[in-house]
Amino acid sequence: xxxxxxxxxxxxxxxxxxxxxxxxxxxxxxxxxxxxxxxxxxxxxxxxxxxxxxxxxxxxxxxxxxxxxxxxxxxxxxxxxxxxxxxxxxxxxxxxxxxxxxxxxxxxxxxxxxxxxxxx
Ligand code: FES
Numbered sequence: 001x002x003x004x005x006x007x008x009x010x011x012x013x014x015x016x017x018x019x020x021x022x023x024x025x026x027x028x029x030x031x032x033x034x035x036x037x038x039x040x041x042x043x044x045x046x047x048x049x050x051x052x053x054x055x056x057x058x059x060x061x062x063x064x065x066x067x068x069x070x071x072x073x074x075x076x077x078x079x080x081x082x083x084x085x086x087x088x089x090x091x092x093x094x095x096x097x098x099x100x101x102x103x104x105x106x107x108x109x110x111x112x113x114x115x116x117x118x119x120x
Contacts, residue, residue: 025039026038026039027042027096027097029044029097030099031053031056031101031102031103032056032101032102032103036048037050038095039095042094043095044093044094044099045089046091047095048090048101053067055067056080056090057104066079067090073091081101082100082101082102083099083100084100
């Protein structure tokens with residue numbers, strides 16, 4: 001049995017990760033310049049959580065950290081830049097080999113003021 005990393009028990013070490021023409025067993029992405037791995041079928045958000053990243057943007061007004069919240073595409077807390085495309089929901093985007101993930105504010109107009117002082 002090949003050696004495995006306890007943090008990533010399904011990741012092979014010491015050999016090629018994929019055969020020619022087959023999907024890689026481990027997807028290799030970068031987040032803020034650092035390597036992150038994902039499993040085929042995993043979302044970007046799940047891969048980041050698996051890598052120990054809990055937040056990847058902050059609120060506009062108070063700078064509060066945001067990452068996964070609803071996990072189903074409703075709250076927009078998980079917005080992230082994927083391969084230069086801003087405002088992507090990390091909980092919905094499937095991880096792909098070679099993806100470049102960038103934290104930070106999405107480059108789009110701020111939503112209307114939230115009743116009750118919401119802080120998105
Ligand atoms: S976590 Fe709510 S939209 Fe992604």
